[in-house]
Amino acid sequence: MLHDKDIREPLFDFLEETYGKNRILEEKRTGRSRADVVMVTPKALYGIEIKSDADTYARLAGQVKDYDKFYDYNIAVVGSHHGEHVHEHVPEHWGIITAEESDGSVDFYFLRQPQCNPGRKWRWKLSLLWRPELAQLQEWNDMPKYKDKSKLFVIRKIMERIPEKLSEETLSQQVSEILFERDYMKVAELLAEYRKGELQKKIEQEEDPEKRREMLERQAKMQKNFVGKARPRPRRRRRSRKRQVL
Structure with missing residues (x-):
């Protein structure tokens, strides 16, 4: 029986071999769902939902609805136990990849290639x-x-x-x-600098001395929090592909 952890790492290698240059983002908030994998390619975004042999289809209907709002293409990656019935649970434009154990490794096969998602907004x-x-x-x-x-x-x-x-x-x-x-090691700095610039503009335009003082205090507090909390986390790299948990 294949579990999620058994599928992910070899899946990323399979995607790199199949699609070439890509970046993998894991656990991306997607509406009310959380996409297992978002694959960035030079021209499109792929939403990828993993259903291991230990998973059920209980939440899949809602996940499909959310994925179809965000991504140009969507793919269901399933363990062999789901291979016969997964097409009944995802739309025709979704791709389907099966994961099967073979001599201590995991092999992947396309049951259906993904088509352009007509519902992406x-x-x-x-x-x-x-x-x-x-x-x-x-x-x-x-x-x-x-x-x-x-x-x-x-x-x-x-x-x-x-x-x-x-x-x-x-x-x-x-x-x-x-x-x-996108550099996740600089995310805190990037967002802090952008917000600081927005606040600085408002400070310069504010004519009320009391409000201006309050905004200056807020700006100083933002800077203090940034210095104290912005500690970048190391990012793991595999081959030429970038991966990041989002």
């Missing part, structure tokens, strides 16, 4: 990016900075450019490029 796919990463998209596409606006506001502004000013193909490539370059 840019609103949800772009939400996978951090606010500073959305700012990078804005810069690349000559958009206003909207520094005082929310993440959702910026996402909607980017979406308004599709397809007249920004093709879906180009935007997908840009999202993948950002996720390839």
Whole structure:
């Protein structure tokens, strides 16, 4: 019987051999679900749900619904016990990979290749990016900075450019490029610096002395917390592929 831990490591090697350049993100929050694996390729994002021989289909319906909002392609990776019936539980556009034990190792086979997900929404796919990463998209596409606006506001502004000013193909490539370059060791610094810049702008615009003083105190507290807590965790590397638990 194959368990999740038996499948993951050899699966990542199989994906690298099959798709070439990729980055693996594990345990990514996806709506109300948590994607086991998100595979970033140069042109698309793949949501991958692992159902080992020890798993059931109890939560799969909800997971399918969530995955289909976020990812360009989706794949179910199942133990051999599920091979005969998994197609009854996932849509036709989902790919299916079976994992089978063979001479002490795990072999993988495509029962069905994934097709482009017709339900993927840019609103949800772009939400996978951090606010500073959305700012990078804005810069690349000559958009206003909207520094005082929310993440959702910026996402909607980017979406308004599709397809007249920004093709879906180009935007997908840009999202993948950002996720390839994402550095989890610098995440605290990146977010702190971005928020500090937003707060600094508000301080400069504030005319009420009392409110200005409160904002300066908040800025100092943010800096103190960053210095005390921002301790980067080491990132494990395997071959040329990047993996990170998100």
